[in-house]
Amino acid sequence: MKKINKKNKILIIVDGTNYLYRAYFAFKNLKNKNGEPIGAIYGTLMMLKKIFNKYMPKKIIVVFDHKKKNFRNKIYKKYKSNRPKIPTKLKIQIKTLVKIINYIGIPILKIPGFEADDIIGTLVNNQKKKKIIILTNDKDMMQLINKNVKILNHHEQIIGEKEVIKKFKITPKLIKYFLAIVGDRSDNIPGIPGIGIKTAQKILKKFESLKEIYKNLEKLSLLNIRNSKKLSEIFIKNKKIAFISQHLATIQTKIQLPILKKSLKLKKSNKKKIFQYFQKNNFKALKTSFKKSLWFNHLK
Template sequence: MKKKIILIDGTFYLYRAYYALPNLTNSHGYPTGAIYGFINMFNKIIKMNVNSYFLIIFDTKGKSFRQKIFNEYKLNRKKMPHNLIIQTKPLYKIIQAMGYNVIYIKNIEADDIIGTLSVYAEKKNYFVFIFSIDKDIAQLVTKNTKIINPINYSISGPKEIYLKYGVYPKFISDLLALSGDSIDNIPGVPGIGKKIGQKLINKLGNLKNIYNNINYINNFNFRGGINIKKKLIQYQKLVFLYHKLTKIKTNIILNKEYLTFKIKPKIKYLKYLFRLYEFNKINN
């Protein structure tokens, strides 16, 4: 029977926990809500996935290659609150003491680490489940790699991704490059929204195929086909730049210890950390 690898978008859970318990502190006034909330949510995932391996991936400070090639990338994001920043390192220590690998790499986005791990694990014949709400992650979905929504725990395979986004997983990055992604501050091509993007992809395929067959656009039942063609030609350079932003890397060099998928708990140290942060009622 195939083993399961669970990849967790740690940054999503970190923020979710922080905003759920913003005022929780220990008796010394040290904020602990993000740590406490995260561990409770993580324990729930562990219970739901017995006999699985778990890797928790975080974003870090630093300029990713995307920010280097496009200054506006994620420029609309708020800075991490100070009270959350000071809880991240203690949280990493607790997760590691529980026996699980915390993965973060300076200047590398969590999505690219998740992409690399998912491809590696699938090649090693594992089932991969990614706990994430990030639409970019949808491009990683295959028959053996699925996304679990961290809020309602619904599972998405290729069919569900198609029903949700109107294109199959391998075209998600093309769709986002064409129609834009407001969350990451990627503008897309003006006048080409989600529906036109879906139609172009489902008729012609990926961006390269769309541009290779740009003269056939008028043959399809597109309202304003001439205008669509003009926009695509006008924004050709930019749309391929946007595609570099929306395409998840799957070839990041990772420390070998992250690829062993072993659980090594340090019970004494974990108990010490729980006492330090005064967690008496963690839900196990």
């Protein structure tokens, strides 16, 4: 894991839904002595412990998606319709996990009508001068990256502006337009049929937004791109779905968040409750590592 200067006051934002699923599939068969699934809980706690030991953050928040449909479902009914329902064995672990995270003292946030992405986007927008690390594997989040905001992915790689440019050949601010054009299978964002990754990259290097592309349709044929003569026709034909896709791919950064008026600092922990749960579920290794954790021993 690449180090970040610990002298900086870092805000850690955890994409809770993203990590919850990762932990569930990583420890899918883990059960307690009563046969109850506990893999998602175990994996998420291991991740939190590791992050705390690495960065010793004073400010951290875990953000979850809300089960209610959001505004994206209203503008495009097929949004995320390709995803299977949450597994029952995962669903029954969420309530307990939330309790333990609260015992640790970490603020948790989820808001009806908005995805974790939009909550995280708003938190980032309201902490402009703070160094921020977002824990996620969601490529949509790359549009939030700037000189102060980085992503720590599931491979423990730090993703900053340079990494985005190297991978996508465009800057982070263009990611939402890139996804609007090429689509996103994981979220079922349609994009524009017939336009691939390389074509989208070349177009966005010249015209840095969807709006600018549509202002300069006659110039698309002049680009050094295969079948460039047909680009104008393709964009005209798919204008409506292109802007719908842009709306779907754009992370909101100005929603109303009650927590913005509160502190994101760690609250008082309840170590007794935490260790009771560890004991009950035979989390011996987790209990030992928590007890040895420099971060955990600094908790109130």
